[in-house]
Amino acid sequence: MPASTTACPTSCRSCARTVNEDWIGRWENGRTGWHEAGGNAGLRNYWPSDIAGNRVLVPLCGKSADLLWLARRGHEVVGVELAKKAVLEFFTEHDLEYRSESGTNLDCYTAIDLPLRIFCGDYFKFDDGPFDALYDRGALVALPGHSRPKYVEHTKKLLRPRAVRLIVTLEYDQAVVQGPPFSVLPPEIRGYWDDLARVTEADDLETCPPKFRAAGLSEIQEVVWLAGPDPAVT
Numbered sequence: 338m339p340a341s342t343t344a345c346p347t348s349c350r351s352c353a354r355t356v357n358e359d360w361i362g363r364w365e366n367g368r369t370g371w372h373e374a375g376g377n378a379g380l381r382n383y384w385p386s387d388i389a390g391n392r393v394l395v396p397l398c399g400k401s402a403d404l405l406w407l408a409r410r411g412h413e414v415v416g417v418e419l420a421k422k423a424v425l426e427f428f429t430e431h432d433l434e435y436r437s438e439s440g441t442n443l444d445c446y447t448a449i450d451l452p453l454r455i456f457c458g459d460y461f462k463f464d465d466g467p468f469d470a471l472y473d474r475g476a477l478v479a480l481p482g483h484s485r486p487k488y489v490e491h492t493k494k495l496l497r498p499r500a501v502r503l504i505v506t507l508e509y510d511q512a513v514v515q516g517p518p519f520s521v522l523p524p525e526i527r528g529y530w531d532d533l534a535r536v537t538e539a540d541d542l543e544t545c546p547p548k549f550r551a552a553g554l555s556e557i558q559e560v561v562w563l564a565g566p567d568p569a570v571t
């Protein structure tokens with residue numbers, strides 16, 4: 338990501354447009370080192386089994402295989418993704434039939450045989466709540482520090498009170514390498530949601546985007562945070 342996307346201390350409209358163009362450019366050029374073809378282990382290990390209601394929000398979803406995993410568990414899954422290329426690749430790579438509809442702010446791609454939709458466009462213009470649960474991997478950490486409070490505020494408006502939240506973050510030394518994905522430390526997380534529990538952390542050096550290893554980073558933790566209904570997990 339160019340310096341312009343991290344230097345702006347505000348979320349002004351022209352910077353937001355530049356940031357969005359950068360993400361679309363990443364998809365166009367295949368610079369998607371964050372993508373986990375097999376999905377995320379933290380989700381599979383810690384997603385609660387007894388969620389009341391079943392509408393799950395997956396912001397900044399890319400072409401994550403986790404969308405499919407959640408839908409196959411019977412949830413009504415709604416992803417939101419800026420890049421049309423990511424959305425189309427998701428349906429093609431998983432051999433899923435879909436129909437598409439144009440919207441004022443976001444276009445909607447709906448799977449025919451699964452309870453799964455992806456809205457294509459800017460998450461900050463997405464307003465099709467409420468949701469019973471949030472799955473965030475690669476969303477909060479994709480955003481620079483000045484955009485994260487706005488992201489959390491917008492997300493909270495889309496969630497029902499006491500919604501289940503599973504959030505995957507990264508922790509590493511940003512003096513060695515800059516994001517995205519960014520390092521988001523516990524005080525910041527607890528400032529957003531004080532009911533999240535840190536359920537696990539794992540070394541992510543082997544699977545993190547290659548630029549981290551290339552920069553000489555020797556340690557990076559992937560952390561799973563959860564606020565959920567299952568006391569055995571929390």
Ligand SMILES: C[S@@+](CC[C@H](N)C(=O)[O-])C[C@H]1O[C@@H](n2cnc3c(N)ncnc32)[C@H](O)[C@@H]1O
Nearest residue numbers: 360371397398399401418419459460474475479
């Ligand atoms: C680091 S990737 C993570 C993707 C996915 N969550 C995963 O785990 O593979 C961040 C994604 O957010 C998308 N994105 C960035 N800004 C966005 C915005 N304002 N609205 C919707 N999607 C956005 C990017 O195109 C990119 O696919």
